[in-house]
Amino acid sequence: MTHKELVVSALENGTVLDHIPAENVYAALEILGLKGIESQITIGINLTSKEYGKKGIIKIANRFFEDDELNRLALIAPNATVNIIRDFKVVEKKRLCLPEEIIGIAKCKNPKCITNHQPIKTRFTTITKDNKISLLCHYCEKISDTKSIF
Amino acid sequence: MSKKSLISIGDFSKEEILHVLETAKEFEQNKEQKFLEGKVIASLFFEPSTRTRLSFETAINRLGAKVIGFSDASNTSQSKGETLKDTIKMVSNYVDMIVMRHPLEGSSRYASEVASVPVVNAGDGANQHPSQTLLDLYSILKTQGRLDGLTVNMVGDLKYGRTTHSLLQALSHFNPRFIFTSPEELKMPQEYKDFLDSKGIGYEETTSLEAHLNDCDILYMTRVQQERFTDPMEYERVKDVYRLEASMLGKVKDNMKILHPLPRVNEIDQDVDETPYAYYFKQAENGLYVRMAIISYLLGYR
Numbered sequence: 001m002t003h004k005e006l007v008v009s010a011l012e013n014g015t016v017l018d019h020i021p022a023e024n025v026y027a028a029l030e031i032l033g034l035k036g037i038e039s040q041i042t043i044g045i046n047l048t049s050k051e052y053g054k055k056g057i058i059k060i061a062n063r064f065f066e067d068d069e070l071n072r073l074a075l076i077a078p079n080a081t082v083n084i085i086r087d088f089k090v091v092e093k094k095r096l097c098l099p100e101e102i103i104g105i106a107k108c109k110n111p112k113c114i115t116n117h118q119p120i121k122t123r124f125t126t127i128t129k130d131n132k133i134s135l136l137c138h139y140c141e142k143i144s145d146t147k148s149i150f
Numbered sequence: 151m152s153k154k155s156l157i158s159i160g161d162f163s164k165e166e167i168l169h170v171l172e173t174a175k176e177f178e179q180n181k182e183q184k185f186l187e188g189k190v191i192a193s194l195f196f197e198p199s200t201r202t203r204l205s206f207e208t209a210i211n212r213l214g215a216k217v218i219g220f221s222d223a224s225n226t227s228q229s230k231g232e233t234l235k236d237t238i239k240m241v242s243n244y245v246d247m248i249v250m251r252h253p254l255e256g257s258s259r260y261a262s263e264v265a266s267v268p269v270v271n272a273g274d275g276a277n278q279h280p281s282q283t284l285l286d287l288y289s290i291l292k293t294q295g296r297l298d299g300l301t302v303n304m305v306g307d308l309k310y311g312r313t314t315h316s317l318l319q320a321l322s323h324f325n326p327r328f329i330f331t332s333p334e335e336l337k338m339p340q341e342y343k344d345f346l347d348s349k350g351i352g353y354e355e356t357t358s359l360e361a362h363l364n365d366c367d368i369l370y371m372t373r374v375q376q377e378r379f380t381d382p383m384e385y386e387r388v389k390d391v392y393r394l395e396a397s398m399l400g401k402v403k404d405n406m407k408i409l410h411p412l413p414r415v416n417e418i419d420q421d422v423d424e425t426p427y428a429y430y431f432k433q434a435e436n437g438l439y440v441r442m443a444i445i446s447y448l449l450g451y452r
Contacts, residue, residue: 110255112253112255113256114252114257118233118260137256138259139255140274141158142255
């Protein structure tokens with residue numbers, strides 16, 4: 001714990017998202033709508049993790065999330081942990097739970113899908129098979145994997 | 151809201167499928183039933199089609215309703231940049247039902263969400279074409295006397311061919327056995343094989359047309375559709391891979407019937423037309439009764 005505090009500065013109040021796959025940190029910022037917000041955000045990429053090799057971490061000062069918002073992250077970071085920090089202490093730890101439906105954030109990979117041609121909110125059902133998550137498009141009924149769909 | 155649309159074959163339960171097939175039989179016996187007099191149905195074809203459009207429009211006329219619509223999107227406000235949503239909302243105000251074909255996949259599902267009237271999908275790109283599936287089922291039922299426990303050999307483009315995918319889904323209610331005959335490049339996609347595995351339905355894959363001609367009840371031939379290919383080289387390699395000729399049918403089962411969603415190109419030789427196994431022209435005719443049944447059911451008349 002002390003080592004971590006040296007690498008990434010401690011947070012007084014806010015949310016820490018840990019164990020994000022290193023390559024998905026930018027996607028995570030996108031999914032949580034953190035681009036262009038006022039809060040102070042600290043990002044760590046390629047930090048060493050005993051369990052996962054390389055990991056990413058995002059600390060957002062003075063920002064707390066609804067479970068619905070956080071659970072979308074499960075698409076790209078199913079093993080992420082969420083720490084709620086108040087007064088420098090972890091007051092709550094959460095794991096993510098993959099939602100059954102993903103609305104409005106992912107893009108369909110099928111170039112002929114209507115959602116890629118008209119102003120339509122995308123809608124997917126999540127499918128988990130052999131620990132891999134994929135998305136079934138409600139409109140074109142094609143299945144996309146979760147790589148580069150944001 | 152009690153509005154029911156038909157977008158994907160999965161929208162109908164087994165009972166609804168059987169009900170529509172039963173109703174189609176009734177229409178085949180009695181084609182003149184004008185109980186939709188006074189109704190107006192839109193036929194919106196954003197992409198060209200002969201068979202499907204004429205068959206739907208004939209069905210509408212035979213039921214006594216009037217048709218409005220277009221068969222070419224270039225004459226419409228879509229060409230001025232109107233969104234599909236606006237077109238559908240506007241047409242919804244005029245009619246009792248919308249039949250539509252559109253080149254983009256998922257367009258019909260979307261239309262059914264913005265329309266205030268039932269929508270029938272007459273084909274959305276390579277995705278779904280449920281009235282074709284129902285007429286395929288009707289043809290199978292009529293020629294075999296049953297739907298249960300049949301061996302169905304699907305031949306040709308099983309990768310892009312939407313008719314085979316939807317038929318496979320629909321037949322999964324009826325304990326079938328499948329043979330998938332296709333070149334390596336056009337094999338049945340894994341997601342459909344997974345679906346069959348999950349339902350415990352058996353299938354075999356082969357590249358040889360001769361391999362399973364003699365042990366199937368239905369030979370479901372498909373055309374390799376140039377318009378579905380993004381790679382022209384791939385199309386050239388596989389376009390004429392199978393050609394069924396009358397001389398190959400010497401040892402097939404007596405009850406075997408050849409279906410084809412049409413149009414055919416070279417995959418069925420003209421000499422097959424004269425054999426007792428050819429059923430594809432009658433199959434196209436069946437489309438009329440099945441479409442009359444679909445329209446009547448969705449409008450709550452059957």
